[in-house]
Amino acid sequence: MTSQRLLSCCGACLMFWAVINGDRAAANDPPPGWSLVWEDEFNAFDSAKWTKINTNSTTNNSIQDYLPEQVTVENGMLVITAEDRPSRGLPFRAGQVISKSEQTHGRWEVRAKLPGTRGTWPAIWLLPDTSQYNWPSGGEIDIMENRGNQPKLTSSAFHYGTNPPYSHHFVYDEQQTSLGGSLVNYHDSFHTYAVDWTADSLRFYLDDVNYYTVYDADVGGFLSQNVKPMQLVINTAIGGDFLPNPDSSSVWPQRFEVDWVRVYEPSAEPAMHGFDNGGFEASGGTLAGWSVFGERLQDNPNVQVSAEAVNEGNASLKLFGDFSPGASYSGVHQGVTVSPGAVVTASLDSFIKSADSIAGTDNSVVLKIEYYSQFGAKFGSAAMLGVEEQVFATGASPEDQWTHHELPSVAPAGAVEARLAIVFIQPGQSPGAVHVDGVKLLAAAPAAAVGDYNADGVTDAADYVVWRDTLGEAGAQLPADGDGDGR
Known part of the structure; x- marks a missing residue:
């Protein structure tokens, strides 16, 4: 959302085969290079993880009152309900939650089904504590935004700048998803929205497709120098600068249903990337x-x-x-x-x-x-x-x-x-x-150099130690086979 808001393997013959048409071993296995920090399957509302927002102070000329009672947990899902019922001087009511945890860099995944009628503005985004960092001086990462009147289009963005003096810049892209050759309606089914955030880039994903990447050089080094720790925000706004306001064609109530949330940090082990989905199946x-x-x-x-x-x-x-x-x-x-x-x-x-x-x-x-x-x-x-x-x-x-x-x-x-x-x-x-x-x-993988018994790419005295210590020993894939007899 836009604007200030509340918020080598060893051995001569060892081969590395890229995985063809592979998927994660299980649906919740971490992607390469990431370790799970926390997740929420929404079996109940966890107040240790989330804050329900209560405010009628709006931004972006939106026209909803955020009320805690508009956020519920039903059948293993977080549900944000938007209604055309006036509240505290505003014509609509809806809900917003903000994670209590914050971090710099990581991967955020949210599986959700979006509300869909003219005037609804569902969003999944990351924002620093704006009471400490004036927007947009700490950055803002919009993982997913959708206009209710555009059911087959979502967008992702990065906002950055200074304050004071106030200066706002942003970059963005829009995404469509095809399934079996037909465009997907995001209002009809669940989809996974994600971002990988590092000091070098932001990579935005929709159902594991990397549709948009923002590199540090694209934003003048802001990613590596200026972004602050961020919290995850999930909400439905109504109307505003981003989209047309509701009209007589709008249908109410509308539900933003979140199946699960997963948050990762960079793993200690280097990532090994294989090759997936070469048949597009x-x-x-x-x-x-x-x-x-x-x-x-x-x-x-x-x-x-x-x-x-x-x-x-x-x-x-x-x-x-x-x-x-x-x-x-x-x-x-x-x-x-x-x-x-x-x-x-x-x-x-x-x-x-x-x-x-x-x-x-x-x-x-x-x-x-x-x-x-x-x-x-x-x-x-x-x-x-x-x-x-x-x-x-x-x-x-x-x-x-x-x-x-x-x-x-x-x-x-x-x-x-x-x-x-x-x-x-x-x-x-x-x-x-x-x-x-x-x-x-x-x-x-290339064959190890002759005499490179510790497979470090260099033939030196350290290789003699490995050769000496393993000479005559039996075992599969020894680091060295000094006399070439397979032992």
Whole structure:
């Protein structure tokens, strides 16, 4: 919401295989790199975790009175009820809760079903204590906001600035989700909204799809230098600057239902990232596990999962241009953990329908493997070490048949991430689409150097100690086999 508010593996042959079409082992397993701090399944209202807000002081020209009785727990869910009943000089009443815990950096996940009628403004966001830090000097992270009159669109934002003197800036993006080729109505079902917050970036997710990333460089270093500890806020506002006010078409009451909340902190162990959902089949046909860029068309996203042309399973990735002036770039990317010297192979299958062809156009699609010295670093930043690429679809490519493509590569010195990217390039406004299926990214760890018995990448006196101490010992995958007899 906007404005001031209340608130290497050892061994010569050991291989690292990126997980294909993997999901978390269980629904509540921590994502790579995160450890659970606290969660709430809402079996009862926990006053040790949450504060129910009681105020008729509004912001953003909204027109609701926040009352504690509008917040309840029912059937294992937190429920915020918005009603068209006047209260304390305002025409509507609704609810807001704020977490009592606060932290700097972490991951927040909220699974919820949104209210949906003209005038409702549900939001899941993070805010510092504004009694200590004048807004927006400590920042504000909007994980999810929705306009009740736009059931298939949500947005995420970051607000920052100074006060005093007052200066407000913000960046934002909007998201749509397709399931099996159809746009999702967020008012009809539960979805998971999340953000990863580090000193380097904010990554916003909807159902495990990274739709939007804000890098520290995008906001003048504010993320690394100025943000303060934040609390989680969940509320339904009514009307205001963000959306149209209710009218005679609005339906009341409206329920904002929250199934669960999970809050994480960075884990002590380094994250190991595998490769997920290369067939785009996860959760019934989604982009879960992928990061999306260049998706700018509403109602018919130019980066989507489709069943129009499928090589395996029931879904594939469909890409086309956004028809904006000048060249446009859109697609998906996903990274895996690698070591320098790893042999990395990316592969996929592509299909061009003659009924939706790029024949005779300048459109093309590129398969890339990008290498980074920092996992998740921004494309084109100093952390980007190099790129291998292959153009696999052009205006001269065959139609109505699946074609297999492979791109081999070797991770350079300093690499910790190999990032597979699929990029649709539309130099002008030419039509046509390309379908992609069966994406794989395989990384094989390099063989240990001769004599490098402790697998630290250096052959030195320490290797002799390992060789001496393990010579003749039996066991699987010994750190060294000094005489080469398997013992």
